Every structure is written in structure tokens, then in C-alpha cells.
Amino acid sequence: MAYLRCTAAPILRPCLSSSFAHSLKPYALNSGIRYLSSTATLRSATISQTHIFNDVAPLRKFRRELLFNNRTVGLVPTMGALHAGHLSLVRQAAAENTDVFVTVYVNPTQFGLNEDLASYPKTWEADLEMLHQLNQELASTGQGRVSAVFAPSTKVMYPILPPDSAIPGAGSFVEMRPLGQLLEGASRPVFFRGVATICMKLFNICTPDRVYFGQKDIQQTVVIKRLVKDFHLNTDVRIVATSRESDGLALSSRNVYLGARRRNVGIVLNQALRKAEAQYKAGKRLRGDILWPAVDHGDKVQLEQETMEPNERVRFQVDYLSLADPDTMEEVDQVDATKGAILSGAVKMLPVEEPQEDEELGVGGGQIPVRLIDNLVLDPVE
Numbered sequence: 088m089a090y091l092r093c094t095a096a097p098i099l100r101p102c103l104s105s106s107f108a109h110s111l112k113p114y115a116l117n118s119g120i121r122y123l124s125s126t127a128t129l130r131s132a133t134i135s136q137t138h139i140f141n142d143v144a145p146l147r148k149f150r151r152e153l154l155f156n157n158r159t160v161g162l163v164p165t166m167g168a169l170h171a172g173h174l175s176l177v178r179q180a181a182a183e184n185t186d187v188f189v190t191v192y193v194n195p196t197q198f199g200l201n202e203d204l205a206s207y208p209k210t211w212e213a214d215l216e217m218l219h220q221l222n223q224e225l226a227s228t229g230q231g232r233v234s235a236v237f238a239p240s241t242k243v244m245y246p247i248l249p250p251d252s253a254i255p256g257a258g259s260f261v262e263m264r265p266l267g268q269l270l271e272g273a274s275r276p277v278f279f280r281g282v283a284t285i286c287m288k289l290f291n292i293c294t295p296d297r298v299y300f301g302q303k304d305i306q307q308t309v310v311i312k313r314l315v316k317d318f319h320l321n322t323d324v325r326i327v328a329t330s331r332e333s334d335g336l337a338l339s340s341r342n343v344y345l346g347a348r349r350r351n352v353g354i355v356l357n358q359a360l361r362k363a364e365a366q367y368k369a370g371k372r373l374r375g376d377i378l379w380p381a382v383d384h385g386d387k388v389q390l391e392q393e394t395m396e397p398n399e400r401v402r403f404q405v406d407y408l409s410l411a412d413p414d415t416m417e418e419v420d421q422v423d424a425t426k427g428a429i430l431s432g433a434v435k436m437l438p439v440e441e442p443q444e445d446e447e448l449g450v451g452g453g454q455i456p457v458r459l460i461d462n463l464v465l466d467p468v469e
């Protein structure tokens with residue numbers, strides 16, 4: 088019965104063989120969600136449920152069974168704290184694959200020693216609920232669905248040496264130079280080493296047909312494409328458009344720390360990038376011509392804030408505004424219109440001064456600095 092319904096097209100769902108056996112922890116959290124580890128055995132598994140894996144071996148077994156049944160896997164790596172941006176990745180993965188694997192792991196090696204690893208938001212129960220709801224929506228569309236969530240421990244992901252975030256850190260790492268040292272990599276020196284390393288591990292474990300990454304983290308997408316190409320990884324990299332609030336702010340897990348005051352001013356980055364994009368659309372190709380209105384807008388907003396009282400103003404620092412080659416992320420003096428370019432930037436929203444009574448300050452009381460990134464792709468036009 089099970090084999091009858093197997094197909095490579097992302098339409099039919101319950102098709103694991105009845106001989107399929109893997110392990111199950113003795114409890115389930117949400118309806119439709121099962122925990123799988125290496126202790127007990129689950130027989131006659133169907134994938135009408137989302138299986139939660141913490142270990143590599145049972146996940147590999149599950150993946151192998153899918154392969155034998157000609158099913159395709161789309162992998163969506165995340166650090167949890169899911170929002171609509173993540174769900175757009177899952178939706179695209181479900182439209183293009185029979186099965187979607189979502190990984191939830193806050194990877195320590197991509198955080199520098201002074202970065203926000205400890206305070207990174209964790210919303211595990213809500214994440215599972217969002218995936219469960221999404222699966223219900225997907226069921227009515229006949230597309231693929233989330234059949235596995237992989238939420239490993241750090242010991243599982245770093246089995247030999249504990250993760251080391253120091254720049255000369257001990258461990259096994261994948262690095263792209265100079266790509267990983269530019270822009271985000273200049274501000275976060277171990278970031279792309281950590282990302283490339285953890286993605287290499289996740290790709291090896293899940294052997295996905297396709298991997299899904301958000302355009303919001305555009306340099307990360309360039310790093311992943313380089314990883315796949317340089318190491319001959321057998322997967323297709325798919326990039327999903329940035330999901331935004333109605334005013335243009337890119338959705339991000341870290342936005343929960345902003346609070347209303349910083350949230351309203353945080354749109355400055357997107358506004359600045361749009362001004363630069365307008366120059367390109369108006370036919371400008373020189374770096375200075377494209378970037379100056381963006382720099383000017385940042386300066387004006389900063390000045391405006393400085394004239395305000397400390398209990399109302401927002402302090403922020405522009406880390407960079409970049410006009411870069413789409414393949415290398417190297418800065419360009421002039422856009423080659425046959426190739427296009429990437430406009431990107433980062434701002435650091437500093438802690439709120441003198442909070443007002445009843446002010447909505449976000450998680451952390453407005454005291455956690457928030458780094459916002461954004462980008463716009465300048466498409467080739469000639």
C-alpha cells in the first residue's frame with residue numbers, strides 16, 4: 088500500500104514503506120509531531136507527521152527511505168525563532184520537493200566571542216506550532232510538506248572538539264577567502280567560517296536535493312553557492328526573496344529586540360538602499376552616483392535624531408553601505424550593467440536611552456544592541 092502512493096512529484100504524501108523502522112522517544116509534543124531518537128522503534132511510519140530528530144543516524148535512515156521511494160528533499164536551515172520569512176522558504180521548498188527538512192540549530196561557531204549567542208531568541212514550542220500550521224495549509228494544496236525537523240545538540244554537530252569561536256580557534260572549519268572576510272565578514276570575523284562549516288555538516292547529514300536560503304542574508308547566499316561549487320556538493324541552491332513588513336523593514340528573528348522607538352528608525356537602512364536603487368534605475372552606473380543619496384539619507388536621519396531629547400531619540404551606527412559584484416561581493420567602482428550588482432548595508436541600533444514609562448521597548452528592555460542588515464539586487468539591464 089505504501090509504495091503505491093510514492094512519487095517524485097510533490098503531490099502524494101504518505102508513502103514510507105511499512106518495513107521502515109526508526110526510533111521514537113516516548114513522547115510527542117504537538118499533534119502531528121513525533122520525536123525520533125535512537126532508543127525505541129517506530130514501525131509503519133507514515134509521513135503524515137513531522138518527525139523530530141536530534142541525532143544523525145535516525146535522520147539518515149529516514150532520508151534513505153525517502154530516497155528509495157523517489158522522494159525529493161528540500162532543506163531549510165534556520166536558527167529557529169521562526170517568522171514569516173522562514174515560512175516563505177519552507178513554502179518554496181514544499182512547492183519544489185515532496186519533503187522539506189527544517190533544521191533548527193543556533194550554531195555557536197558563527198557568533199564571535201562578543202556577539203549575541205547567549206541572547207539569541209529561542210522559541211522552540213512556537214516554532215513547532217508554526218510548522219504544524221503550515222503543514223495543514225500545505226496539505227490542502229497538494230504540495231510537499233515538512234516531514235522532518237532536525238534539532239541537534241552541539242555535541243552532535245561538533246562531535247570531536249567543542250565549538251571554538253576564537254579567530255584562531257581549534258576545530259575543523261570550512262572557509263572562503265576573501266569572500267568570507269568582506270562586509271558582514273569584516274564586522275563578524277568568524278561568521279562565514281561558522282556558516283560554511285555548519286552548512287557543510289547539515290548538507291552532509293541531510294543530503295538534500297535542494298537547499299533554501301533567504302535573500303535577506305545575501306552574502307550568506309553567495310558563500311553557500313561558493314561552498315556548493317568549490318566542494319562539488321550535489322545540491323541545488325535556491326534563493327528566496329526577502330519578506331518584509333509593509334514599510335519595507337526586512338523580517339528578522341532579532342527584530343523582537345528593537346521595540347517601537349528603534350523599530351521606527353530602523354527603516355532608515357531600507358530607505359537608504361532604495362534611494363541608491365533609484366539612481367541605478369535612472370541609468371546611473373558610477374559608484375559615487377549610486378551610493379551618495381543612500382549615505383546622505385543615513386546622515387540626515389542621524390542628525391535629525393541627534394537634535395531630539397534622549398528620551399525620544401534613537402542612536403545608530405552605519406556599519407557599511409556597499410555596492411558589490413554579485414559573485415564575489417568585492418566593491419565595484421562602476422556597475423557592469425550586463426552583470427548587475429548588489430546594494431547592501433548594515434546598521435547597528437544602539438541601546439535605548441532614558442526609556443519612557445509605558446514605552447514598548449521590545450525583548451531585553453531596549454538594551455540589547457541590534458544589528459540590522461538589508462540588500463537590494465540591481466538586476467542586469469543590458
Ligand SMILES: Nc1ncnc2c1ncn2[C@@H]1O[C@H](COP(=O)(O)OP(=O)(O)OP(=O)(O)O)[C@@H](O)[C@H]1O
Nearest residue numbers: 165166167172300301303304329330338339340341
Ligand atoms: N525576511 C526574510 N526573508 C526571507 N528569508 C529570510 C528572512 N529572514 C531570514 N531569512 C532566511 O531564513 C534562513 C534562516 O535565517 P535565521 O534563522 O538566521 O533567521 P533571521 O531572521 O535571519 O535571524 P537573524 O537575522 O536575527 O539571525 C536564512 O536563509 C535567512 O536568510
Ligand SMILES: CC(C)(CO)[C@@H](O)C(=O)[O-]
Nearest residue numbers: 164165166194282285304
Ligand atoms: C544558515 C544558518 C542556519 C547557519 O547556521 C544561519 O546562518 C541562518 O539562519 O541564516
Ligand code: BAL
Nearest residue numbers: 166197198278304307
Ligand atoms: N541570519 C544569519 C545568522 C546570523 O546572523 O547569525
